[in-house]
Amino acid sequence: MSGFEIERKFLVRKDIDFRVRAHTKYSMRQGYIPAKGATVRIRLRDDKGFLTIKGPASLHGLLRYEFEKEISPDEANELLKLCTKPLIEKTRYLIDEGGHTFEVDEFYGDNEGLIIAEIELKKVSEDFERPDFLGKEVTGDDRFYNSHLRLRPFCLWKDELEDYK
Numbered sequence: 001m002s003g004f005e006i007e008r009k010f011l012v013r014k015d016i017d018f019r020v021r022a023h024t025k026y027s028m029r030q031g032y033i034p035a036k037g038a039t040v041r042i043r044l045r046d047d048k049g050f051l052t053i054k055g056p057a058s059l060h061g062l063l064r065y066e067f068e069k070e071i072s073p074d075e076a077n078e079l080l081k082l083c084t085k086p087l088i089e090k091t092r093y094l095i096d097e098g099g100h101t102f103e104v105d106e107f108y109g110d111n112e113g114l115i116i117a118e119i120e121l122k123k124v125s126e127d128f129e130r131p132d133f134l135g136k137e138v139t140g141d142d143r144f145y146n147s148h149l150r151l152r153p154f155c156l157w158k159d160e161l162e163d164y165k
Contacts, residue, residue, distance in 0.1 A: 005054070005066040006124055009144055011135040011164055012115040018104055018133040022093035028105075031083025032147050039147050042079040045092075049076025061140025062124060086110065086153075088146050098129025110153030116144055135164070 012018055019025075030043040039054040049072055055065035071079075080087065086109065093104040100119050107114045117134055138144045143157065158164070 003066065004063055006063050006121045006126075008062065008119050008121065008137065008139045009141075010117045010119075010137050010139075011161075012104055012117050013133050013135045014115070014164075016133040018095060018115075018117075018131075019093060021095045021097070021131075021133075022104070023096060024094040026092045028090050028092055029080065029087050030146065031080050031085075031087045032150060033079070033082055034084060039145075041147070042076055042083055044073060044076045044080065047073055049073045049079075051076075051079070057140065061142075084150065086150055088150055095131070095133075097131040100128050102131065102134075104133075107149070107154065110155045111149050112155070113158060114149075114154040 026045045028043060028045050030041055033040040033042065035053075037056065039052075041050075041052040041054070043050040043052065048070060050068055051071050052066065052068040054067075057064040088111065089108045090105045090111075091108075093106070095102045095104060095117075100121075102117045102119050104115065104117045107116075116138070119128060121128065142148050143152070
């Protein structure tokens with residue numbers, strides 16, 4: 001699949017249990033292969049592998065080109081060996097609310113304590129119903145890109161987020 005991705009990101013409130021609303025959850029490990037001008041991600045989601053290439057973000061982080069192809073789990077495991085360390089480990093929960101699916105990622109390891117929700121939209125100006133578990137919007141804030149979390153994990157800067165403990 002390829003095309004432009006329109007995505008908004010939010011911190012998830014810790015006082016509301018979003019997990020009870022999830023209809024699906026996956027364990028994920030992912031890594032990044034160094035590339036100039038693009039992000040090359042390898043992901044193992046339960047028993048499926050994926051190769052994803054993303055272009056630079058525009059419109060304050062809201063829009064970017066994305067190419068994704070399913071690959072075998074064996075191929076994903078071999079490609080993960082080429083990725084810079086550490087790998088990102090997380091559980092992804094899928095929650096349907098207001099006609100949209102929210103992908104909520106709960107991170108582990110050096111990113112423990114960080115929970116981010118993403119919503120993909122069909123157009124930049126699309127309205128959506130905002131579920132009560134969404135906190136502050138962080139769309140376009142590089143610190144919350146998975147590719148940046150491996151370089152500067154949440155444990156190093158979590159105290160910068162005063163209202164997110």
